[in-house]
Amino acid sequence: DKPAESLVATILHGRPGTPMPPWGAFLNENEARWIVDKLQKGFPDER
Template identity: 80%
Template sequence: MLLLACALLHLHTFAAPDAAPYSPDSARRVELIRLVRQDCGSCHGLTLKGGLGPALLPETLRDKPAESLVATIMGGRPGTPMPPWNRFVNAQEAAWIVDNLQKGFPGER
């Protein structure tokens, strides 16, 4: 069942290869950066170097499948403190967050 959910999420999350990648408008971008820095940072460390949750740095996420990370953001990790964030971000925004975490997350500007 989880595999099916991940597959469906993958189909709805990522655009066709020739489509432009999702980019939030400037106001939403600021909100998403703040969410990652403050809300995610409360468990993953304010500098994302780890804490209660693992580090969210490019070197720790580089080899992780983006689809799996998006599924974790959207659905959380049952049995762990990682909650689902699907009430606060949509799948495209979660994919944007993952892409930026894998590159090096931007600062709050």
């Protein structure tokens, strides 16, 4: 598991040499933290 701060940085700044682009022009840090929180908690089963 990656630390939340590392994941936030990846969302905002991307990963050079990988398909992950930077999203910092579209998302602020709080929005990136929200995404990381949701991904780490998982999604409820929607049956």
